[in-house]
Amino acid sequence: MAINSHKAPQREAARGGLNHDEFWERRQIVAADLANRKLDAFLVSFSANLRYLSGFTGSNGSLLVLPGRAIFFTDPRYQIQAGQEVSCQVKIAKGPLVEDIAAAIARLRLRRIGYEPARMTCDWLDSLRSKIPARASLEPVNGWIEQLRMIKSPQELERIRRSVETNSRAFEQAVKRMRAGATEKDLAAELEYRMRRLGAEKPAFETIVASGERSALPHAQPTVASLKPGGLVVVDMGAFQDGYASDMTRMLFLGSPGPKVRRTYRAVLEAQAAAIQAVRPGVSTAHVDRQARKVLDSFGLEKAFVHSTGHGLGLEIHEPPRIGKKDKGRLETGMAITIEPGVYLEGFGGIRIEDTVVVTANGCEILTPTSKDLRLV
Ligand code: ZN
Ligand code: ZN
Numbered sequence: 191m192a193i194n195s196h197k198a199p200q201r202e203a204a205r206g207g208l209n210h211d212e213f214w215e216r217r218q219i220v221a222a223d224l225a226n227r228k229l230d231a232f233l234v235s236f237s238a239n240l241r242y243l244s245g246f247t248g249s250n251g252s253l254l255v256l257p258g259r260a261i262f263f264t265d266p267r268y269q270i271q272a273g274q275e276v277s278c279q280v281k282i283a284k285g286p287l288v289e290d291i292a293a294a295i296a297r298l299r300l301r302r303i304g305y306e307p308a309r310m311t312c313d314w315l316d317s318l319r320s321k322i323p324a325r326a327s328l329e330p331v332n333g334w335i336e337q338l339r340m341i342k343s344p345q346e347l348e349r350i351r352r353s354v355e356t357n358s359r360a361f362e363q364a365v366k367r368m369r370a371g372a373t374e375k376d377l378a379a380e381l382e383y384r385m386r387r388l389g390a391e392k393p394a395f396e397t398i399v400a401s402g403e404r405s406a407l408p409h410a411q412p413t414v415a416s417l418k419p420g421g422l423v424v425v426d427m428g429a430f431q432d433g434y435a436s437d438m439t440r441m442l443f444l445g446s447p448g449p450k451v452r453r454t455y456r457a458v459l460e461a462q463a464a465a466i467q468a469v470r471p472g473v474s475t476a477h478v479d480r481q482a483r484k485v486l487d488s489f490g491l492e493k494a495f496v497h498s499t500g501h502g503l504g505l506e507i508h509e510p511p512r513i514g515k516k517d518k519g520r521l522e523t524g525m526a527i528t529i530e531p532g533v534y535l536e537g538f539g540g541i542r543i544e545d546t547v548v549v550t551a552n553g554c555e556i557l558t559p560t561s562k563d564l565r566l567v
Pocket of ligand 2: 501
């Protein structure tokens, strides 16, 4: 447990997580910026942003952030849970939440209400628009909470660290149990089972296990193909633990690898090391991406690297910043990102190596403890 239990009130320690002060502080930051954005309120309905600002872990809720207060809306299924998780005013809607949200907008005489256009359906927006008073307008605001979420608090980093540890332990346990004749699906199921046994809520994404030539598909789904001697196996896995994601890719090889596998593996490993070496506050994400590409270029493999070098992670498995060729952002202390160059060669296979790292004042810390040697099984 990372929470200092003698300092945290019993009730909150029992919930095993961030205390209400942190959610309250985050809402204060949003509320303090409303006037700058010429908004009277901001309406949050996207689950990761909702959790970030309220602590709510259920599937149906909305939060209206106003100066000095916030109202959380949910349905009767979550009455007890919202009471336990959410520290601001909770309104339990009898029907669709949109009715109660519109009623609050009318009652509080709100004029300009920001919403998250990338995170809601057209239907929902139309419905809300049809119910609010004519004087009120809904204003699209993109990526506001996602921007705040990029820099992780020490408590959030602790959760990511635990998620990473669970993920790596699950990998070790599952690989150790792997037997000849096991299929990609067997290994994926074992990885996910182990992850849950070790404390994860669920996988952070569909676990990728792809063997032989199929390893050249960056987002392959596990099949009933058995893992065959003489073949590469890519394992890309992540856990959600206490709401926070981890992400790791490691390569297995069944048998003894030939020179092409060894050389390609070395190229990706060196590319990954070069990118990690470049990670520090102030550096552009495009620069980090370029370091990986330069190494692969020196091996004649740059064209086989078909995705970006990495991505942020936290309450979502993919969140800003993106670490890609065309990205404009700069790294800042407290960002949690992945570094995952890969090469994909049709008819041969694919090799990717991925760690979760945190940007620190002097560079970065690699959280993933798993060895990066090509794992021979
Ligand atoms: Zn991954
Ligand atoms: Zn990733």
